[in-house]
Amino acid sequence: MSDPIFQLITEEEQRQIEKIGLIPSENHLPPQVASVLSSCLSSKYAEGYAGRRYYEGNQLIDQIELMAIGRLKELFQVPYVNVQPHSGSPANTAVQFALLNPGDTIMGLSLGSGGHLTHGHPKVTFSGKYFNSVQYHVNEEGRIDYDVLRALTIEYKPKLIIAGTTSYPFILDFAKFRDIADEVGAWLLADISHITALVIGGEHPSPVPYADVIMSTTHKTFRGPRGAFILATEQGLAKDPKLGAQIDKAIIPGLQGGPHNASIAGIAIAAQLAARPSFKIYAQQIKKNSLALAQSLIDNGLKLVGNGTENHLMVVDLTPYSVGLGTQVAFALDIAGIYANRNAIPNEPSSPFYPSGLRLGTPLVTTRGMKEAEMVKIGEWIAKVVEHVKGETLPTERLERRVFINAFKENVANDSYLQAIRQEVKAIASQFPLFQKDA
Numbered sequence: 001m002s003d004p005i006f007q008l009i010t011e012e013e014q015r016q017i018e019k020i021g022l023i024p025s026e027n028h029l030p031p032q033v034a035s036v037l038s039s040c041l042s043s044k045y046a047e048g049y050a051g052r053r054y055y056e057g058n059q060l061i062d063q064i065e066l067m068a069i070g071r072l073k074e075l076f077q078v079p080y081v082n083v084q085p086h087s088g089s090p091a092n093t094a095v096q097f098a099l100l101n102p103g104d105t106i107m108g109l110s111l112g113s114g115g116h117l118t119h120g121h122p123k124v125t126f127s128g129k130y131f132n133s134v135q136y137h138v139n140e141e142g143r144i145d146y147d148v149l150r151a152l153t154i155e156y157k158p159k160l161i162i163a164g165t166t167s168y169p170f171i172l173d174f175a176k177f178r179d180i181a182d183e184v185g186a187w188l189l190a191d192i193s194h195i196t197a198l199v200i201g202g203e204h205p206s207p208v209p210y211a212d213v214i215m216s217t218t219h220k221t222f223r224g225p226r227g228a229f230i231l232a233t234e235q236g237l238a239k240d241p242k243l244g245a246q247i248d249k250a251i252i253p254g255l256q257g258g259p260h261n262a263s264i265a266g267i268a269i270a271a272q273l274a275a276r277p278s279f280k281i282y283a284q285q286i287k288k289n290s291l292a293l294a295q296s297l298i299d300n301g302l303k304l305v306g307n308g309t310e311n312h313l314m315v316v317d318l319t320p321y322s323v324g325l326g327t328q329v330a331f332a333l334d335i336a337g338i339y340a341n342r343n344a345i346p347n348e349p350s351s352p353f354y355p356s357g358l359r360l361g362t363p364l365v366t367t368r369g370m371k372e373a374e375m376v377k378i379g380e381w382i383a384k385v386v387e388h389v390k391g392e393t394l395p396t397e398r399l400e401r402r403v404f405i406n407a408f409k410e411n412v413a414n415d416s417y418l419q420a421i422r423q424e425v426k427a428i429a430s431q432f433p434l435f436q437k438d439a
Contacts, residue, residue, distance in 0.1 A: 017434060018426045020378060022340040024194060024313040024361025025166070025220050028368070028434045030273060033224055033266040041261040049084075049248060061261050068268035072229055075200065075271055076208055080232035080244040083267050084251050084259040088193050088217040091228035092118040093126060094250040095213050096160065098243070099187050102130050105158040107186075109144065110135035111352070112344050114168035114315075116191065134158060138346050142169070142306030142315075146176045150183065157184045163207070164191025164215075167343050167359050169309040171204060178210035187239075190214045193228075195311055197221030197363070200274050201283020204311060212236030213243070218263075221286065221312060221363045224270030227263040282366060286312050289362035292372035296379025297360075302386065305345055305357065313361035317345050321386065324350035324394035324401075326357050331409055332389045333358075335418040337425030338381060354394055354401055358382075368432040377428065381421055388417055 016028075029037075041061070047054045050062035069081045085091035096106065106127065108119025113136075117125045120133030127133060134156045139145045153161065163177040174190060181188040190207035196216045198204035207214055214231040218224035230251075232243050240246070273279060294309045297316060305315040318325040326342035333340055343359035344352050360382075365374065389412070395404050412418060 018429055019337045019339055020425055020429055021364040022360045024359060027220060027223050027363045030223060030435060032269050036265040037225055037262050039262055041265055044261055045258045046261055047258040064265050068264050071268055071271035075275055076231055078231045078233050079237060082230040082247055082251060083264050085228040088228045089118050090255055091215045091230055094247060094255055095189055095215055096127060097254055098246040098250040099160055100131060103132060105132040105134060105156055106160045107134045107136055107158040108162035109165055110137050112348055113138040113346050114165045116166045119162045119164060142346055150180045153180050153184055158186050160187045160189060162189045162191060167315055169306055169311060169314050171310045174205055174207040174210040187212050193217040194220055197283045198311060201280040203283050203287045208233055212239060218267050222270055225263040225266030227267055286362050286366045288372060289366050289375050292375035293362060293379050296376045300379055300383030302383055312363055315343055315345060316358040319356045321390035322393050323356055324354040326355040327405055328389050328392045328408055329358055329386055332385050332412050332418055335412055336385050337422035367435055370432055
């Protein structure tokens with residue numbers, strides 16, 4: 001009897017094929033990258049670094065890791081690369097442990113303004129517990145106010161400033177971040193996990209001339225395996241020549257044991273693909289698709305945080321209909337064949353568990369080969385779903401909310417209106433394979 005896990009994998013693959021994915025942090029692997037993830041590389045333990053492993057038999061693993069490092073150095077024109085972090089959160093942790101002592105002050109964009117948990121979210125994360133975290137926020141237009149950031153920096157004198165986001169639809173001005181950091185002698189970390197492809201493709205300013213350290217995951221717009229890399233720039237190493245060694249030590253023995261060799265090979269392949277002219281075209285199309293989707297949403301009556309986008313994502317503000325509507329809309333969209341994610345909006349009037357926003361992005365649909373015409377249609381479908389469920393007002397009491405959401409999910413699971421949209425979505429999705437080799 002075959003293991004039922006394989007049936008579940010088959011069903012998940014079919015789900016991805018038939019539905020349209022708009023979660024900004026998700027993408028689909030190129031076949032070249034996918035092919036190495038189930039290779040013999042997963043069977044080898046390679047604790048340590050190339051040329052100084054704790055296990056024998058790593059001569060070829062060393063070459064693979066050095067190849068990944070060399071390709072990323074060339075791609076970003078930086079002198080130091082570490083490809084061993086298992087994911088973005090451990091990578092951010094390693095950078096902070098390399099640069100800081102417990103109790104040092106850090107500054108990052110607040111989670112509610114579009115930042116990340118590891119950028120100093122208080123009380124529940126390592127970055128908020130081990131360090132003195134001062135969070136900066138967006139203004140009423142949904143944008144970072146660099147004058148306010150400068151004032152906070154001068155007041156609190158952080159040792160590290162983090163320029164990075166997860167649901168911020170605008171360009172990050174790394175030059176301004178650098179100027180502000182220099183006023184108090186702070187390190188500058190650029191977390192470009194979401195915008196890596198845009199940076200490589202010239203669709204977003206690069207942090208390389210400004211940041212001391214750069215971190216990126218490899219499974220979002222970069223279109224690689226699950227993993228992350230850390231870069232140290234010329235100015236970072238000029239500030240401290242031991243910076244690279246400190247990051248290495250923070251990864252191992254500080255946080256991790258053996259690296260994931262198959263993922264590192266996948267990163268090497270993704271870096272090679274990212275150096276091709278076709279990758280720049282892909283990055284440009286991500287941006288074109290994002291602008292087209294945002295305009296379609298606006299044309300169909302929806303409100304966006306900041307009234308638009310300048311990168312690969314946008315956040316729909318659903319408060320004109322109801323507070324805390326994000327969960328209902330996200331679930332209803334999934335029934336209709338479109339999966340996105342509920343998301344808090346700036347100054348969220350509800351809670352992170354029942355937020356009033358919806359986060360949408362275009363990397364995955366761009367990988368599938370969809371273009372502006374498809375984005376216009378997707379925007380129309382999203383608006384129809386919002387209109388269909390907008391009257392589902394969330395109760396204010398916590399226990400009542402849970403009961404309400406469970407009942408809502410049960411009621412719309414077989415909703416004929418949503419099912420009709422799903423058939424239209426499926427028809428469009430069938431025209432676009434999960435990965436376009438020439439994308």
